Amino acid sequence: xxxxxxxxxxxxxxxxxxxxxxxxxxxxxxxxxxxxxxxxxxxxxxxxxxxxxxxxxxxxxxxxxxxxxxxxxxxxxxxxxxxxxxxxxxxxxxxxxxxxxxxxxxxxxxxxxxxxxxxxxxxxxxxxxxxxxxxxxxxxxxxxxxxxxxxxxxxxxxxxxxxxxxxxxxxxxxxxxxxxxxxxxxxxxxxxxxxxxxxxxxxxxxxxxxxxxxxxxxxxxxxxxxxxxxxxxxxxxxxxxxxxxxxxxxxxxxxxxxxxxxxxxxxxxxxxxxxxxxxxxxxxxxxxxxxxxxxxxxxxxxxxxxxxxxxxxxxxxxxxxxxxxxxxxxxxxxxxxxxxxxxxxxxxxxxxxxxxxxxxxxxxxxxxxxxxxxxxxxxxxxxxxxxxxxxxxxxxxxxxxxxxxxxxxxxxxxxxxxxxxxxxxxxxxxxxxxxxxxxxxxxxxxxxxxxxxxxxxxxxxxxxxxxxxxxxxxxxxxxxxxxxxxxxxxxxxxxxxxxxxxxxxxxxxxxxxxxxxxxxxxxxxxxxxxxxxxxxxxxxxxxxxxxxxxxxxxxxxxxxxxxxxxxxxxxxxxxxxxxxxxxxxxxxxxxxxxxxxxxxxxxxxxxxxxxxxxxxxxxxxxxxxxxxxxxxxxxxxxxxxxxxxxxxxxxxxxxxxxxxxxxxxxxxxxxxxxxxxxxxxxxxxxxxxxxxxxxxxxxxxxxxxxxxxxxxxxxxxxxxxxxxxxxxxxxxxxxxxxxxxxxxxxxxxxxxxxxxxxxxxxx
Numbered sequence: 147x148x149x150x151x152x153x154x155x156x157x158x159x160x161x162x163x164x165x166x167x168x169x170x171x172x173x174x175x176x177x178x179x180x181x182x183x184x185x186x187x188x189x190x191x192x193x194x195x196x197x198x199x200x201x202x203x204x205x206x207x208x209x210x211x212x213x214x215x216x217x218x219x220x221x222x223x224x225x226x227x228x229x230x231x232x233x234x235x236x237x238x239x240x241x242x243x244x245x246x247x248x249x250x251x252x253x254x255x256x257x258x259x260x261x262x263x264x265x266x267x268x269x270x271x272x273x274x275x276x277x278x279x280x281x282x283x284x285x286x287x288x289x290x291x292x293x294x295x296x297x298x299x300x301x302x303x304x305x306x307x308x309x310x311x312x313x314x315x316x317x318x319x320x321x322x323x324x325x326x327x328x329x330x331x332x333x334x335x336x337x338x339x340x341x342x343x344x345x346x347x348x349x350x351x352x353x354x355x356x357x358x359x360x361x362x363x364x365x366x367x368x369x370x371x372x373x374x375x376x377x378x379x380x381x382x383x384x385x386x387x388x389x390x391x392x393x394x395x396x397x398x399x400x401x402x403x404x405x406x407x408x409x410x411x412x413x414x415x416x417x418x419x420x421x422x423x424x425x426x427x428x429x430x431x432x433x434x435x436x437x438x439x440x441x442x443x444x445x446x447x448x449x450x451x452x453x454x455x456x457x458x459x460x461x462x463x464x465x466x467x468x469x470x471x472x473x474x475x476x477x478x479x480x481x482x483x484x485x486x487x488x489x490x491x492x493x494x495x496x497x498x499x500x501x502x503x504x505x506x507x508x509x510x511x512x513x514x515x516x517x518x519x520x521x522x523x524x525x526x527x528x529x530x531x532x533x534x535x536x537x538x539x540x541x542x543x544x545x546x547x548x549x550x551x552x553x554x555x556x557x558x559x560x561x562x563x564x565x566x567x568x569x570x571x572x573x574x575x576x577x578x579x580x581x582x583x584x585x586x587x588x589x590x591x592x593x594x595x596x597x598x599x600x601x602x603x604x605x606x607x608x609x610x611x612x613x614x615x616x617x618x619x620x621x622x623x624x625x626x627x628x629x630x631x632x633x634x635x636x637x638x639x640x641x642x643x644x645x646x647x648x649x650x651x652x653x654x655x656x657x658x659x660x661x662x663x664x665x666x667x668x669x670x671x672x673x674x675x676x677x678x679x680x681x682x683x684x685x686x687x688x689x690x691x692x693x694x695x696x697x698x699x700x701x702x703x704x705x706x707x708x709x710x711x712x713x714x715x716x717x718x719x720x721x722x723x724x725x726x727x728x729x730x731x732x733x734x735x736x737x738x739x740x741x742x743x744x745x746x747x748x749x750x751x752x753x754x755x756x757x758x759x760x761x762x763x764x765x766x767x768x769x770x771x772x773x774x775x776x777x778x779x780x781x782x783x784x785x786x787x788x789x790x791x792x793x794x795x796x797x798x799x800x801x802x803x804x805x806x807x808x809x810x811x812x813x814x815x816x817x818x819x820x821x822x823x824x825x826x827x828x829x830x831x832x833x834x835x836x837x838x839x840x841x842x843x844x845x846x847x848x849x850x851x852x853x854x855x856x857x858x859x860x861x862x863x864x865x866x867x868x869x870x871x872x873x874x875x876x877x878x879x880x881x882x883x884x885x886x887x888x889x890x891x892x893x894x895x896x897x898x899x900x901x902x903x904x905x906x907x908x909x
Contacts, residue, residue, distance in 0.1 A: 332371035364398030383443035387463035821851030852885035
C-alpha cells in the first residue's frame with residue numbers, strides 16, 4: 147500500500163515536473179520566436195542601412211566626380227580666359243598698331259602740308275591710342291596675375307628711393323589739382339624693404355591715382371610706418387613676419403559707402419558704376435593691386451566714410467622671402483614730415499646748396515654766362531634740390547652748368563651748346579632717360595659727349611652697353627659724386643685715349659690700328675691673352691678690341707678672367723671676329739654681356755663706329771676718310787635705302803601702315819598676308835634683306851612660318867624680326883626658338899623698329 151502511494155506521489159511529481167518543463171520549453175520557444183522576429187527586423191533594418199550607406203557613398207562619389215569635373219572645367223575656363231585675354235589683346239593691339247604708327251607720322255608732318263590744327267588732331271589721336279594701350283596692358287596684367295604667370299623679382303628697396311619715386315610721380319598732379327600732398331615716414335622705419343620694387347610702385351601708384359581722382363578739395367597723404375596690427379588674422383605671411391610695413395593712402399575725397407567697399411576690389415567694378423557717374427575708369431586698378439599685394443605676401447584694407455574720404459592701407463612683410471620670428475614688441479610711432487625727395491641728398495647735406503631761381507620753366511643755371519673755353523656740364527635731372535646740388539658741385543670742380551628737367555630739352559640743348567659732359571637721370575617727366583641716351587649716341591654731333599648716369603634704377607650694364615661713361619645708383623654719397631666729377635674732368639682733359647687690341651694675327655692687328663688711327667688714340671697691340679691681362683692690370687685703357695681665337699686661351703676665357711677683377715668689369719670690350727658664331731657661343735656672349743659690354747662687329751665701318759663710341763671721339767675731328775666712313779654709316783636713308791623688306795601680316799591695315807613708314811626711308815617693301823604666301827614671296831625674291839613677321843595669323847602662324855623658312859639653307863642667316871601683339875610671358879623666347887633673329891611687341895615703336903632694322907641689316 148505504502149509502495150503504491152509512494153509510486154503515485156512520484157508519478158504526480160514527475161507529471162508536475164513534466165508540465166513545468168513543458169511550460170518552460172514553451173516559454174523559451176516563444177522567447178526564441180520573439181528573438182528570431184527581432185533579429186529578422188534588425189537584419190531587415192541592417193539591409194536598409196547598408197543600402198542607405200551605399201546610396202550615400204554613391205552620392206559622395208558623384209559629388210566628388212562633380213567637384214573634380216567642376217575643378218577641371220574651372221581650370222579649363224581659366225586657361226581659355228587667359229588665352230582669350232591674350233588673343234583679345236592681340237586683336238585690340240593689331241588695329242591700334244596701325245593707328246599709332248599713322249597718327250605719329252601725321253603728327254610729325256614730314257611733308258609740312260598739314261595745318262597746325264590738323265597736326266594737333268593727329269597728336270590727339272596718338273595720345274588717345276596710348277591711353278587705350280595702357281588699358282589693354284592693364285587687362286593683360288590682370289590675366290597674367292590670375293593665371294599665375296607673374297614672377298616676383300625681389301630686391302632691397304631703400305625707403306627713401308620709394309619716397310622719391312612717389313613724390314616725383316604725383317607732385318605735379320597735386321599742384322595741378324591744387325591739393326595738399328604730403329609723405330610722412332615713421333621714424334622707426336627700416337632703411338630698406340625686400341620686395342618687388344616695380345610691383346610695389348605699381349600698387350602705390352594705383353592707390354594714389356585713385357585718391358587724386360576722387361579728391362577735389364583738401365589733402366592726399368601717404369604714410370609709411372611699422373605696423374603692429376590691422377591686417378586679417380588669417381594672413382600667416384604677415385602674422386609670422388618679423389616686421390610689417392604699412393603704407394596708408396588717405397584722402398579727403400568723396401568716400402565709399404559700406405555696401406560698395408567689397409565690390410570695388412573686383413575687376414571692372416567701381417563704387418559708382420552707373421552710366422552717369424562723375425568719375426571715369428574701368429575699375430581694374432584695385433583688382434590688380436589686391437592680387438599684387440597677395441603675391442607679395444600682404445593685403446590691402448579699406449576704411450571709408452561717404453563725404454569724409456577713404457584710407458587704403460597696404461600691409462607687407464619687410465622681408466618677403468624669409469621666414470622670420472614673431473614681430474617685436476610694440477614701439478610708439480613717431481611721425482616726421484618727410485622732405486621732398488630727400489633720397490638724393492641724405493649724404494651730402496654738409497655742404498651749402500645754392501639756391502637758384504627758375505627761368506623759362508627750367509632751373510637757374512649758367513646758360514647766359516658761358517664764355518669760350520669754359521668747361522660745361524649739362525645736368526639732366528627733374529629733382530630741383532638734387533639738380534641744384536649737382537650744379538654746385540659742378541662749380542666746385544671748375545664747370546659751368548646747364549640744367550634741365552626734360553629729356554626733349556636736354557637733346558636740343560646738347561645739340562646747341564655742345565657741353566663737355568652730361569649727367570643724366572633716367573626717370574624724367576616727358577621721356578625715358580634711356581631714349582635720351584639713345585638719341586644722344588645716335589647723333590654724330592653729340593655722340594662723343596661723355597654721359598654720367600645718376601639714377602635710382604639698377605641697370606648699370608645696360609647703361610654702359612649703350613655708351614654711358616659710367617653709372618651711379620641713387621642714393622649717392624658726396625664722395626661718390628666728387629669722384630664722378632673728378633673722373634669726368636680727367637677724361638675730358640685727357641686728349642689722347644687709350645685702346646688695347648688683342649689679336650694674334652699681326653697683319654690684322656696692324657689693319658685695325660690703321661683703321662682706327664692714332665691721331666687722338668694711343669693704341670697698344672698684344673697677341674696673347676696673358677699679355678692682355680698684364681697690360682690691363684698695369685695700365686689704364688678706355689676700350690679693348692678682342693679676337694676670340696687666341697693661342698693661349700679663348701677670348702671667352704679672357705673675359706671670364708676680367709670679370710674676376712673689379713677694376714676691369716666696366717671696361718668696354720668689343721668682340722671683333724670674322725667667323726660665324728655658333729648658337730652656344732652667341733648664348734655665352736649674351737651671358738657675359740651682363741657684366742662686360744660685348745659687341746659682335748663684322749665690318750671695318752662698324753668697328754670704327756664702336757670704338758669711336760666708347761672712346762668718345764669727336765667725329766668732326768677725325769681724319770677725312772674715317773669721318774666720311776662714319777657719316778655714310780650713320781646716314782639713315784643710305785643705311786636703309788634700297789634694302790628689300792618683306793612685311794608678313796594678316797591685317798591689311800598693318801601692312802599699309804608699315805609700308806608707309808618703311809617707304810619713307812626708301813626701302814623696297816614686299817608684303818604677304820599669311821605664312822604660305824610669305825614663303826612663296828621669299829622663294830621668288832631671294833634678294834630679300836629682312837623680314838618683319840607677324841606671329842598670330844590664320845592657317846599658318848608666324849612660329850610655323852619662321853621654322854619653315856629656316857629649313858631652307860639660303861635663308862638660315864636671313865634676319866627675321868618677329869612682331870607680336872600677344873606679349874605674354876615667354877613669347878620672346880618662343881619667337882627666338884622658332885627662328886626669329888629679334889623680337890618687338892606691338893604697337894610698334896617706330897624708332898625702335900628702325901633701330902633694329904639698322905642693326906640687323908648691318909649684320
